[in-house]
Amino acid sequence: MKIKKAVIPVAGKGTRFLPATKQIPKEMIPIIDKPMIHYAVQEAVDSGIEQIIFVTSSGKTSIEDYFDRNMELEGFLEKNGKENYRSLIENIGKMTEVLTVRQKEQLGLGHAILCAKELIGDETFAVILGDDLVIDSNPVTKQLIECSQRNDNGSVIGVMEVPPSDTNKYGIVDGQYVEENKTLKMDRMVEKPEPKDAPTNLATPGRYILSPKIFKILEEIPKGVGGEYQLTDAINILAKEDKVFAHIFEGDRFDTGSIKGYLEATVEFALRREEYSDVMKDILKRKVKEHGL
Numbered sequence: 001m002k003i004k005k006a007v008i009p010v011a012g013k014g015t016r017f018l019p020a021t022k023q024i025p026k027e028m029i030p031i032i033d034k035p036m037i038h039y040a041v042q043e044a045v046d047s048g049i050e051q052i053i054f055v056t057s058s059g060k061t062s063i064e065d066y067f068d069r070n071m072e073l074e075g076f077l078e079k080n081g082k083e084n085y086r087s088l089i090e091n092i093g094k095m096t097e098v099l100t101v102r103q104k105e106q107l108g109l110g111h112a113i114l115c116a117k118e119l120i121g122d123e124t125f126a127v128i129l130g131d132d133l134v135i136d137s138n139p140v141t142k143q144l145i146e147c148s149q150r151n152d153n154g155s156v157i158g159v160m161e162v163p164p165s166d167t168n169k170y171g172i173v174d175g176q177y178v179e180e181n182k183t184l185k186m187d188r189m190v191e192k193p194e195p196k197d198a199p200t201n202l203a204t205p206g207r208y209i210l211s212p213k214i215f216k217i218l219e220e221i222p223k224g225v226g227g228e229y230q231l232t233d234a235i236n237i238l239a240k241e242d243k244v245f246a247h248i249f250e251g252d253r254f255d256t257g258s259i260k261g262y263l264e265a266t267v268e269f270a271l272r273r274e275e276y277s278d279v280m281k282d283i284l285k286r287k288v289k290e291h292g293l
């Protein structure tokens with residue numbers, strides 16, 4: 001089954017990035033020269049997704065504008081002989097089809113996904129959290145789509161191994177392996193267990209392939225942890241009714257929703273960009289010396 005649609009929820013308040021997020025959506029904060037959300041959308045496009053559904057809130061229109069054409073800017077760049085920039089800007093405007101739906105109250109990730117119900121219809125779809133970036137030559141959403149296709153078109157939760165002492169920072173999955181050291185048939189997900197209570201060390205950053213059956217469950221679940229409608233609660237119910245897998249994806253993941261993850265991603269992305277790699281290495285060497293690290 002081809003998976004054509006991805007939901008990217010961007011309605012959160014981004015409090016960890018205040019005061020920047022007083023005026024700018026967190027997703028528009030750049031890593032080097034592209035806003036965070038660009039990397040998430042690029043991952044979707046490289047995974048064969050044809051339509052992106054942003055779940056937005058007030059003050060987030062700059063995200064839609066970023067993926068639209070800007071004829072005035074393109075004209076200006078053309079007139080001034082800046083062809084490289086002109087084609088860069090044109091290509092972003094043509095990257096993919098973008099639809100938006102509003103989440104009027106921020107009632108949690110589960111509620112944000114439910115807001116996309118009408119636009120998704122009866123199709124299996126991807127969910128990408130734009131503040132979890134993963135770098136790999138094979139885009140992580142593509143890895144999960146391929147896993148779903150190998151496993152009866154089931155739902156798939158992207159998971160990564162974390163140090164056992166870190167299980168209390170994540171949702172942790174439990175299940176039995178169906179593909180050696182790669183994919184489990186998921187039994188349940190436990191929210192932030194202490195290391196001694198954790199069934200595995202497989203954590204769930206924000207990548208999912210979900211059956212549309214999730215919507216009915218999301219409509220019926222009560223509020224969970226933090227008084228929010230939790231996607232985790234709905235996935236736990238889905239796992240009892242339907243096939244849900246957990247797939248250990250390949251790639252380096254950065255939690256760019258936190259300042260620490262954002263700083264690390266900036267350094268790593270610069271080191272991986274041909275034109276900035278040497279510059280970043282020089283800066284790092286100099287700073288290590290200057291600060292006696």
Ligand code: UTP
Pocket residue numbers: 009010011012013014015016017026055103105106107108109111112129130131257
């Ligand atoms: P976070 O928990 O990171 O929340 O949400 P946040 O508001 O973005 O950031 P902080 O914690 O206040 O700093 C995870 C993802 O779910 C989306 C967010 O936009 C983010 O991409 N989300 C969360 C919604 O779209 N709606 C919600 O009600 C909650």
